[in-house]
Amino acid sequence: MxxxxxxxxxxxxxxxxxxxxxxxxxxxxxxxxxxxxxxxxxxxxxxxxxxxxxxxxxxxxxxxxxxxxxxxxxxxxxxxxxxxxxxxxxxxxxxxxxxxxxxxxxxxxxxxxxxxxHEQVLAMALDPTYERALRVTPHFVAGMEMRRYLHETGSPEDAVAMVVVKNRRHALGNPVAAYGGILSPDDVLASATVCEPLRELEISPNSxxxxxxxxxxxxxxRRTPKPVWIRGVGWASGSPWLAGRSWGQASYAGVAAEMAYRMAGITQPDREIRFAEIDDTYAYKELQHLEAAQLAPRADVTRMVMEGDTRRDGRLPVNPSGGSLGMGYCFDATALYRTAEAVRQIRGEAGRAQVAQATTGLVVSWRGIPTQSGGALVLSAD
Amino acid sequence: MARTRAKPAIARAQAPPYVPLRGHPLNEEEFRGQVGSTAWAPRLEYAWDAGVAISRFLDGLRQGKIYGVRCRRCGRTVTPPRAFCELDFKPMDEWVELLDTGTINTFSICYVTWDMKPLRVPQIPAVIEIDGTSPRVGFLHLVGGVRGRTVTEIRRQVRAGLPVRAVWKPPAKREGAITDILYFEPVRKRTKK
The missing domain is CATH 3.40.47.10 (Thiolase/Chalcone synthase)
Structure with a gap:
């Protein structure tokens, strides 16, 4: 069998x-x-x-x-x-x-x-004896992750803004995406500060x-018309302690991607993965997840995004569907939306959003703040 | 067959002398003071979209009508309405206006409130098969208009298979909710045809 x-x-x-x-x-x-x-x-x-x-x-x-x-x-x-x-x-x-x-x-x-x-529901996810008592909006977790990521990598905030610009533009090519738009990095950086350095337009809209x-x-x-093969799947969780996590990188996604690559027999992800639908609940998350999934070394992520490598017509298209920034953030359903969009790409059914030679795709998911949980899925045409 | 006698693994300890426990049960205040704990009163509010089927059902209640839906494939008529037949996995085919009478399928006599406070006059939740629906398709509501408060008194008047009729709120007070029906009361006399 x-x-x-x-x-x-x-x-x-x-x-x-x-x-x-x-x-x-x-x-x-x-x-x-x-x-x-x-x-x-x-x-x-x-x-x-x-x-x-x-x-x-x-x-x-x-x-x-x-x-x-x-x-x-x-x-x-x-x-x-x-x-x-x-x-x-x-x-x-x-x-x-x-x-x-x-x-x-x-x-x-x-x-x-x-x-x-909604903020009350999010607050219920924080530790009741220790973290919730401070009564800070749970979005602060994302603000702190973004701060540490920028600090460790030296990435400019423009790179985070560029993720928003790219995904909103990608959404224009996806007929079911609600948030298509032509923005400049300055538009993003000029949007309201939510939990500095995190800005309003860098947060995927709830949908x-x-x-x-x-x-x-x-x-x-074999009896169905359009199978897309799951070559590998992985998932992992970090420690829930806010004080002791690796704020600058998405460690859970690194472990999940390694697990999926091992199952898939993928040894050179940056060459074998042709496109990615990865979690961008907050724009900086896309950068963290790119690094965690070994699609780019940490030092190259900013340059790749700034030079357009992750655009639909770039070397490694990322979120050609528009991602959550372009389609909306759907909580528990987000990872399945990313998967559905990846399947459409591999089938060649993505229409104006279609990536050339989308033979092997990666999905990376995140369970949202304040979690350190996520998954990875390698999909392939054969 | 030879048998070895099991030896007790340890000598049985002597029972401790009886000493009555001191003190009294902790009350809520003492408990909070003595044990490390934090409190959080969540403010969780939702407004659920009722959807196509239930919205029309609620509109019907406001007008004093009970609507159901019919699936032509399985032939069932059900209420509360749903947009699709859960057995045939297809959209329902037609709306039907039902009578506001039915039959008790099952019931219970509850002497505590939903948050477990004692009740002297019990609540009687029941599943009522609305006339015109298929058997075993129930409608959860309360039975009222029953005299007495003891089990014996109520059981004399309420039973599985009993015909009941809806008692509605006055039209001006209806709000498009299941509570627009106050309760279902036993049909004591059926008019002979």
């Missing part, structure tokens, strides 16, 4: 800052319908279902119990990953490689617009959305 696993179906609704017309169940139903149709399967063919969600984001306890209906999973095997989207993908890979299922659906959604006190992926064993994938 083959150990190979493929993404055979993707379905998503366009992320939008509001989605008052439909409930999360209705968004999920549309995404699942699209994903199953994309894979050429029915809900009855899917043998196991995984939901990536967190109670605090939903305002419902045991929120996964509300998942089965919209996936066609009533009285079927369902479980939840309360974590990063790529941890959900990893769970699906394990279900398939252990022979438990040949077809698995992974779902994530977010209704960020329904959370009226509502829903994504469903269908994963398959090699045997099942």
């Amino acid at each position: 083959s150990d190979r696993v493929a993404v055979v179906g993707v379905g998503a609704v366009p992320p939008r800052p509001l989605s008052v017309d439909r409930s999360y169940r209705e968004l999920g139903f549309e995404s699942a319908t699209r994903a199953y149709g994309d894979a050429g399967v029915t809900h009855q063919d899917i043998e196991s279902f995984i939901s990536v969600c967190e109670d605090f984001h939903e305002g419902t306890s045991i929120t996964d119990e509300y998942t089965p209906d919209q996936l066609g999973a009533v009285l079927r095997p369902v479980h939840t990953i309360a974590g990063d989207g790529l941890q959900g993908v990893a769970a699906a890979v394990m279900l398939i490689r252990t022979g438990i299922a040949d077809l698995v659906a992974v779902e994530a959604h977010c209704k960020t617009s329904n959370i009226l006190t 509502d959305g829903a994504v469903v992926l269908v994963l398959a064993s090699e045997e099942a994938a």
Whole structure:
């Protein structure tokens, strides 16, 4: 039996800052319908279902119990990953490689617009006895990470601004992206300071959305029209202590990427990876993740971004979809949006956002502040 | 067959002499003072988008109507409505206006509030199969209009299979919520046709 696993179906609704017309169940139903149709399967063919969600984001306890209906999973095997989207993908890979299922659906959604006190929800993620008592906006964690990154690397703030400029411009080529725009680095640097050095335009706008992926064993994938192969998957978490973390670099992403590369047999990531869809919840994160995934040595990251190497037509296109800065940040669903966009690239279905020779792509995810958790996924055409 | 007698691994210790415990149970104030702890009162507020199906359902309640939806594939009519059939995984086919009468599927008699405070007059949550829906498709609400407060008194009047009818708020006070129906009361006399 083959150990190979493929993404055979993707379905998503366009992320939008509001989605008052439909409930999360209705968004999920549309995404699942699209994903199953994309894979050429029915809900009855899917043998196991995984939901990536967190109670605090939903305002419902045991929120996964509300998942089965919209996936066609009533009285079927369902479980939840309360974590990063790529941890959900990893769970699906394990279900398939252990022979438990040949077809698995992974779902994530977010209704960020329904959370009226978002900062309070974020604050609940800080240690209650030690960190929360200071009563500082949780965005400070990002401000401090960015400060240390700039300090250690000597990167100018222009490089961070350039990530925003690039991703917003990329979003113009992606018909489902909500935040396309032509900006200059000065526009970004002139936007309001949130937690200095972090500026308003360097923070991905919260969005509502829903994504469903269908994963398959090699045997099942051969019966579907457009399989994209998962060559490697990895995930890792650092220590939660704010005081003792490696602020200047995304260590979790480094470990996750190494794990994925080892599985994929990739020894020279900067040559073998042709494009990347990587977490850019905050613009500086894209720079940190590029370094962590060994796509560029620390000393070269700034130059690469400033010289346009990471643009869609550059040597290593990064977030050709527009990333979260260009499409919106979808909490638990973000990693699955990045994965769905990477799959479209490898299939050659990205339209105006298409990267030339997008044969092998990398997805890097981050679970968001204040976490030190993330994942990596290597996808390939064969 | 030879048998060896198991030896006790350790000699049994003598029971300690009985000494009554001193003091009294810690109350909330003492507990906070004695044990290292921090408090945090979260302010978590949400406003959930009800969506296509539930929005129309709530609008119906405001007008004193119970709406359901029908799936032509499985033939079920269900309420509260949903946009898609969870069994057939397809959009629902049509809206139907239902009666505001039904039958109790199951119920309980609750002598505590939702946050576990004692209640002298119990709440009676019930699953009510609204007339016109398919069997086993319930509608969670309360049973009211029942005399007495003891289990015996209530069980005399409420049972699984009992026909009930919605008691609505006056139209001016309805707000498009499930609470626009105050409760379901037993139908005591059925008019003979």
